Amino acid sequence: MATYKKRGYKPKTKEEEVHVEEENSTTAEVFNTLDESASKTEDWVIKNQKYIFVIVGIVAAGVLGYLGYNEFVAKPAQTEAMNDMFQAQKYYNEAITGTEKDSLFNLALNGGEGKYGMLDIISEHSGTPAANLATYYAGMAYLNMKDYKNAVTYLGKYTGKDEATGPIAKGAIGDAFVQLNQKEDALGYYVQAAEMRTNNLTTPMYLYKAGITALDLGKANEALKYFNKIKEDFATAKEATNIDVFIGKAEVLANK
Numbered sequence: 130m131a132t133y134k135k136r137g138y139k140p141k142t143k144e145e146e147v148h149v150e151e152e153n154s155t156t157a158e159v160f161n162t163l164d165e166s167a168s169k170t171e172d173w174v175i176k177n178q179k180y181i182f183v184i185v186g187i188v189a190a191g192v193l194g195y196l197g198y199n200e201f202v203a204k205p206a207q208t209e210a211m212n213d214m215f216q217a218q219k220y221y222n223e224a225i226t227g228t229e230k231d232s233l234f235n236l237a238l239n240g241g242e243g244k245y246g247m248l249d250i251i252s253e254h255s256g257t258p259a260a261n262l263a264t265y266y267a268g269m270a271y272l273n274m275k276d277y278k279n280a281v282t283y284l285g286k287y288t289g290k291d292e293a294t295g296p297i298a299k300g301a302i303g304d305a306f307v308q309l310n311q312k313e314d315a316l317g318y319y320v321q322a323a324e325m326r327t328n329n330l331t332t333p334m335y336l337y338k339a340g341i342t343a344l345d346l347g348k349a350n351e352a353l354k355y356f357n358k359i360k361e362d363f364a365t366a367k368e369a370t371n372i373d374v375f376i377g378k379a380e381v382l383a384n385k
Contacts, residue, residue: 210259216244221266224273234270261287265294269301277305296322296331303338316342323355333359333366340375349383 240246268284
């Protein structure tokens with residue numbers, strides 16, 4: 130990435146002045162792009178909610194089947210975990226699709242109408258697949274409420290490895306770290322999210338975020354690797370639309 134000049138620095142020639150302006154312009158564009166695109170998990174979830182709900186529904190059904198088959202006799206209390214989580218999950222889904230987001234996310238976390246929230250599920254059904262799924266929901270709720278430290282804490286405890294929630298959890302931790310101004314940590318999680326499960330939905334998105342964050346950190350060669358992978362392997366993804374522009378930026382900055 131272009132290096133910053135010391136405060137008070139003045140170009141000595143017209144040519145140098147133009148060069149400095151170009152450097153500042155390029156850097157500003159990169160920062161603006163990062164601000165606009167590197168932490169839009171909520172928007173992405175809204176746009177792809179049907180896909181996510183289907184995947185999470187499959188996971189939830191699998192959890193319920195696991196509990197019913199393996200533990201209905203031995204540990205009947207655990208079979209209640211998914212039922213206990215029903216209302217909290219309903220609040221969460223309404224928060225994603227509705228307008229009263231913070232209040233609904235809060236209900237999803239802490240419960241309402243005499244029903245458990247995700248935090249209750251985690252504590253009351255500790256060690257069960259249902260509690261693990263509730264940990265994912267809690268982390269995403271905190272992220273949407275801009276409580277980034279708790280988002281990192283809960284999403285970091287989630288152990289899901291399916292095609293959707295696994296990468297989303299890792300990428301969401303990256304988004305939280307961007308907001309906490311811990312860009313190195315964010316980059317690591319974006320890379321993990323991109324490499325965790327290859328698919329046409331999450332992989333190009335997190336490769337793109339990794340590239341933008343790498344540029345912000347001055348790692349132009351690393352950014353170039355991620356941008357080129359989008360161009361070569363995910364040419365039909367929306368992230369590939371203007372990828373040549375970002376490849377050009379990364380190449381220019383890499384050669385400085």
